[in-house]
Amino acid sequence: MIKLDFKKSGGLIPAIAQDYKSGEILMLAYMNPAALNATLSTGKATYYSRSRQTLWVKGETSGKLQLVKEIRIDCDDDTVLLKVEQLGEAACHTGHRSCFFKKIEDGVIRIVGEPVFDPKEVYK
Amino acid sequence: MIKLDFKKSGGLIPAIAQDYKSGEILMLAYMNPAALNATLSTGKATYYSRSRQTLWVKGETSGKLQLVKEIRIDCDDDTVLLKVEQLGEAACHTGHRSCFFKKIEDGVIRIVGEPVFDPKEVYK
Numbered sequence: 001m002i003k004l005d006f007k008k009s010g011g012l013i014p015a016i017a018q019d020y021k022s023g024e025i026l027m028l029a030y031m032n033p034a035a036l037n038a039t040l041s042t043g044k045a046t047y048y049s050r051s052r053q054t055l056w057v058k059g060e061t062s063g064k065l066q067l068v069k070e071i072r073i074d075c076d077d078d079t080v081l082l083k084v085e086q087l088g089e090a091a092c093h094t095g096h097r098s099c100f101f102k103k104i105e106d107g108v109i110r111i112v113g114e115p116v117f118d119p120k121e122v123y124k
Numbered sequence: 125m126i127k128l129d130f131k132k133s134g135g136l137i138p139a140i141a142q143d144y145k146s147g148e149i150l151m152l153a154y155m156n157p158a159a160l161n162a163t164l165s166t167g168k169a170t171y172y173s174r175s176r177q178t179l180w181v182k183g184e185t186s187g188k189l190q191l192v193k194e195i196r197i198d199c200d201d202d203t204v205l206l207k208v209e210q211l212g213e214a215a216c217h218t219g220h221r222s223c224f225f226k227k228i229e230d231g232v233i234r235i236v237g238e239p240v241f242d243p244k245e246v247y248k
Binding site for chain 2: 001002008014016018022023024025027028040050070071072073074075076077079081092093094096099100101102103104107108109112
């Protein structure tokens, strides 16, 4: 049984999803112990949705699952790093490959890159 | 003025530090608005220390500063990604280059890699 420090942050710890080949950071979401256990047992990235307050198998609606290739944890056991294979090209609900498609530059926020799918087509 | 969603998580948002060349994830820490502003104005990664409850210029004690090369934010403006040049080889206070030096494998936690400095020599 893997025990992480969920108490420090009130029950949820951040989990970073990183493309296992390119190293690109795809997204950050949160896990409770059940989400971590589901991720470990199924091999599919499973988070805890703060807005819906329920377990959330990433891609269960869109089909854009994340297959977990490796799991790292940090020095003080309160952050998870998932190295994943992102199915369906993109992790972000906006259609961008990565959720980190906004860049702070010269004091303003600029969009970087183009969406790879149309959210209206995927989330009907 | 860059406005992020600090409210959702009670005032602090996670900030990922990633090596700007290799893509390696070095650490995750937290920012409040003052930490973000200090990072933007100085170019040195500045976080909010939850344990010490104060602004924390990463590397101020060890000399292992993080020079910020690029700042990304995510789709819903509640996570920061810093692409940094890590001075002094390592980000982790344990002496490892990355804080994510533990791997979950076959249900147990294994250490990956060796420290690149001796913490006893650095934090006197």
